[in-house]
Amino acid sequence: MAGCCDDDCSVDVLQEKQRGTLKTVLFINATMFLVIVAAGLYSRSSSLLADSMDNFGDALTYALSLLVVSKGVSAKARVALFKGLLITLGGCIIMGQVIYKLFEPTTPIFEVMGAFSLLSLVANSVCLYLLWRHRNEDVNMSSVWECSRNDIAVNISVFLTAGAVWLTDSGWPDIIIATCLVILLLRSGYNVIMSATKELKAAR
Numbered sequence: 001m002a003g004c005c006d007d008d009c010s011v012d013v014l015q016e017k018q019r020g021t022l023k024t025v026l027f028i029n030a031t032m033f034l035v036i037v038a039a040g041l042y043s044r045s046s047s048l049l050a051d052s053m054d055n056f057g058d059a060l061t062y063a064l065s066l067l068v069v070s071k072g073v074s075a076k077a078r079v080a081l082f083k084g085l086l087i088t089l090g091g092c093i094i095m096g097q098v099i100y101k102l103f104e105p106t107t108p109i110f111e112v113m114g115a116f117s118l119l120s121l122v123a124n125s126v127c128l129y130l131l132w133r134h135r136n137e138d139v140n141m142s143s144v145w146e147c148s149r150n151d152i153a154v155n156i157s158v159f160l161t162a163g164a165v166w167l168t169d170s171g172w173p174d175i176i177i178a179t180c181l182v183i184l185l186l187r188s189g190y191n192v193i194m195s196a197t198k199e200l201k202a203a204r
Contacts, residue, residue, distance in 0.1 A: 018134055019066060025127040025148070026062035029055045032123045039116040045108035046097050046178035047158045051120055053090040054154050054185070058127075060086055065144050077199035083144075084192030091185030098178050107171045113162035121155035128152060142195070150188050154181055 033055035040048035061083045128148050157177050164173030 021130050021134060022062050022066045022144070025130055025144075026059055026066070028123050028127055029059040029062060032120055033059055036116055036120055039112050043109040043112035043116075044106045045113045045158075045161075045174055046094065046101055047161045047174050047181060048108070048113050048116060049097060050090075050094040050178050050181045050185075051117065051154050051158050053094060054151055055120070057083075057086050057090045058148065058151065061144060073199060073202075077196045080192055080196035081200070084189045084194075084196060086189075087185055087192060088189035091182045091189060094178060094185070095182045098175055098182065101171065101175055105171050105175075107169065108162075108165055108174050110162040110165040113165065113174075114159055117155050117158035117162060121152065121159065124148065124151035124155055146188055146192055150184060153184060157181060 033052055036048060036055055037052035039045075040052050064079045064082065067079070128151070131145050131148050134145065157180065161173050161177040164177075165171065
């Protein structure tokens with residue numbers, strides 16, 4: 001590339017690769033959010049709704065990450081901080097839904113839970129594969145990786161929950177797993193917030 005030194009060209013190429021990956025995973029997660037939230041509402045499953053909220057949070061995360069690919073460390077750290085807060089908010093929303101179900105118990109439709117959790121697992125596995133090579137590049141991409149890694153655990157948990165609902169003919173497995181997913185989301189949010197805060201302090 002004319003007019004740039006080797007380091008500048010390397011950075012440009014890296015940022016372009018990051019943009020391409022983020023656009024792809026953004027499309028996948030935005031689509032899956034619409035699909036899974038509809039399935040979660042239809043099946044009355046808190047754990048499947050937690051899955052859909054995870055996709056929604058990821059879609060916002062990827063969109064924000066695209067905005068700061070070429071920005072400095074401080075800008076990336078601020079966006080990562082916002083991502084951590086989004087993850088935490090998603091966990092709190094699902095926690096409220098779980099508390100509501102304790103007073104208004106329902107038995108989810110396990111067939112819908114199982115089928116759509118597997119569909120989501122396939123989609124998120126593709127995203128995780130695409131993001132693997134970027135996971136250690138900067139705080140922006142590492143926070144994206146953190147979000148995506150959680151998705152696999154969420155999908156597997158929801159699938160296993162569908163089996164437990166079928167075996168017990170009860171909504172309790174759904175409530176229990178949704179509670180565990182809330183803890184996972186809150187822990188992930190905390191990790192991203194702490195990492196972003198550390199980067200912000202170092203950039204001052």
